[in-house]
Amino acid sequence: MAQSRDGGNPFAGPGELDNPFQDPAVIQHRPSPQYATLDVYNPFETREPPPAYEPPAAAPLPPASAPSLQSSRKLSPTEPKNYGSYGTQASAAAATAELLKKQEELNRKAEELDRRERELQHAALGGAAARQNNWPPLPSFCPVQPCFFQDISMEIPQEFQKTVSTMYYLWMCSTLALLLNFLACLASFCVETSNGSGFGLSILWALLFTPCSFVCWYRPMYKAFRSDSSFNFFVFFFIFFVQDVLFVLQAIGIPGWGFSGWISALVVLKANPAVAVLMLLVALFFTGIAVLGIVMLKRVRGCLLHTPTQRPSAVPRLLLRLFK
Incomplete structure (x- = not known):
């Protein structure tokens, strides 16, 4: 107890110092000129200014390469700027x-x-x-107005649009073939005046088959797929079968019938080879249309037999069995 009154440290060990403030770590950080604190700071005391800051010596830079030197130089006002490679600009x-x-x-x-x-x-x-109505597409100043409304992408179901579009193109090809047949028969009539009957019939077929084929077999097929009408399917199959037979007769080209088929072209070949070549092209066109007509007839039949949404009546079913 006496040791504690004298200011000693009662918790100090036998070999330790009695005063904790005599620790070297504490004595080292007492106020001194080296460690200035607020207690020893005198603003009126003039001291020597600290030495100026000298940055450390920088390491020598590696020598610049030629591209970097070229990029660092200033461009002249007339020299174009390079914003990227040509390939990058082209791709952008x-x-x-x-x-x-x-x-x-x-x-x-x-x-x-x-x-x-x-x-x-x-x-x-x-x-x-x-x-x-939007078909046929006629100009507004024409006195005759369109007679039908046709929009395959809107009125026909998605699974039948390709079939209906192909049939429409088939009708257009048949119309074009009749026009070429008229020109071939006109050339044949100019070479052989005895072919006047065939030339007259070619005009009749072009004026008759063009509207009748559209109304008699294309429109029934269009309405049949649009409204799932068994009656329209029956009309289409019956009339289009007859149309396919006419396509075959047009391709054969019996002389005097007004068709520039294979036989008519071979007959004219002796008189004028140039007209015969034109008639052979028309005969080839008729042959392609006949083949495509048979293929499309079987495709429409396949649409009826393999599509559950189409339920034709007994009469079209009986007609479909004939094309098996």
Whole structure:
């Protein structure tokens, strides 16, 4: 206890110092000129300014290469700037053009979808009768107005659109073939005046078959796929079968019938080879149409037999069995 009154450290060991402030670590950090504190700071005391800061010596830089020297030099006002390689600029321009093209395509599709949506809304509200006809596409100043409304992408189911479009192209090809047949028969009549009957019949076939084929077999097929009509399917199969027979007769080309087929072309070959070549081309066109007509007849039959949504009546079923 006496040791503690005298200011000693009662917790100090036998070999330790009695005063903890005599520790060398504490004595080392007492206020001194080397370790200045606020207690010894005198603002009126003039001291020598500290030496100026001298940055350490920088390491020598490696010698610059030729490209870096070329890039560091200033460009003249007339010298073009290089913003990238030619390949990079070309690819960026191509990507921009592709994006613009896709944007235009998306805009067209959006307009088409809006148009279809408006037409479907009119049809749902009973406005189908007010829909304007658009076929045949005639100019507005023509006194004759379109007679039918046709939109395969809107009225025909998705699984039958390709078939209906192909039949439409087949009708167009048959019309073109009749026009070429008229020109070939005209050339044949100019070479042989005895072929006047064939030339006259070619005019009749072009004026008769063009509208009748559209009304008699294409429109029934179109309405059959549009409304799943068994009667229209029956009309189509019956009339188009007769049409295929006519396609075959046109390809054969019996002399005097007004068809520039194979036989008529071979007959004219002796008189004028140039006209015969024209008639052979028409005969080849008729042959292709006849083959395509038979193929499409079987395809329409396949659509009826393998599609569960189409349920033809007993009469078309009996007719379908004839084409097996």
